[in-house]
Amino acid sequence: VTIEAILLVGGAGTRLRPLTVHTPKPMLPVAGVPLVVHQLTRAREAGVDRLVLATSYRPEVFRRELGDGGVVGLEVEYVTEEVPLGTAGALRNVADRLTSAPDDPVWILNGDIISGHDMAAQLLLHQRTGAAVTLHLTEVADPRPFGVVPTDRDGRVSAFLEKTAEPAGNQINAGCYLFRREVLDRIPPGRPVSVERETFPHLLDAGAPVYGYLDDSYWLDLGTPAAFVAGSRDLVLGLAPSPALPGTPGPALVLPGASVAADATVDGGSCVGAGARVDPAAVVDGSVVFPDARIGRGAVVRHSAVGRGAVVGDGTRLDEVVVGDGARIGAGNELLAGLRVWPDAVIGDRAIRFSTDA
Ligand code: GDD
Ligand code: MG
DSSP: OOOEEEEEOOOOOGGGTTTTTTSOGGGSEETTEEHHHHHHHHHHHTTOOEEEEEEOSSHHHHHHHHTTSGGGTSEEEEEEOSSOOHHHHHHHHHGGGOOOOTTSEEEEEETTEEEOOOHHHHHHHHHHHTOSEEEEEEEOSOOTTSEEOOBOTTSBBOOOEESOSSOSSSEEEEEEEEEEHHHHHTSOSSSOOOIIIIIHHHHHHTTOOEEEEEOOSOEEEOOSHHHHHHHHHHHHHTSSOOTTOSSOOSSEEEOTTOEEOTTOEEESSEEEOTTOEEOTTOEEESOEEOTTOEEOTTOEEESOEEOTTOEEOTTOEEESOEEOTTOEEOTTOEEETTOEEOTTOEEOTTOOOSSSOO
């Protein structure tokens, strides 16, 4: 039989702007390959053969990079929502592209997750319980930005509480589901529907069997700049597992075609993309340097992301900063603490500092 999956990739990635101005979040380079390539390679290893991408924001980038899916060993199809239909509306909108039978399990993946969980074990639980839906669950320190999902002793889901200020526990929806195919067909068509706010609560109200597969493997949602940088770092260091890592885990991943000066320091799980250049005496620590970017002589880049073709001037210091594609930051600047530089912005030499010393 053909195992099918739907990948939800229609979001605009607002919290990751300006990195997502040109590139949808799931296609941003993470440890040297697009984020979704890590997920899709794992899905293929878990037995998925065929994938439908539910796109909306910048769909052309997915088609251009993933083509017919051959690069990830999957058969890939694309569906585009002209107007975003929400997470469940997107599923309903692609349901008629599936070839699975009504009782077959279909994988649903959020497009911004790095996870090391055992998908085969999740599938076994789904089959053993005969669930309508089986969600991967994980525990996080701060559940407020997620869907909180309490379960009973047998793993049966008792409630679904999306983004609440006072969460009932730390167990959250990890964004990887198995749906019985006919459940997808019953989502109302032709209007926006949220799987988290409408479909899951309705299934629970109707008494449908919804189960949670809880584990404590590596898990991260890469939706914010800090998480994006951390996810890439953890993959490079080997803390997060991925069969798609283009190299061996270690302190740094320097892609073919990148150049790093002999006395520059690149470590802490940094990744330097193809065609990028790190000049002498520069320090790159725990950061993502996109393809064709340039880090100037003596610059210090920590816990930051430097967009495609962007330039960081000599001696400039970045810490927890996001630099958009093609931006040019002059020499001797000091940018810290969550600053976002928009694509193609130009910042002069010694124009911005946090500290007083010049
Ligand atoms: N096709 C389509 N259409 N995709 C969408 C739409 C839409 O209208 N809206 C969002 N998506 C996609 C995004 O591209 C992303 O891959 C995925 O759905 C989840 O959206 P996020 O914006 O990343 O949601 P979140 O992180 O705030 O919350 C979700 O994920 C958490 C786990 O990371 C929820 O499912 C939470 O319950 C969950 O805990
Ligand atoms: Mg997310």
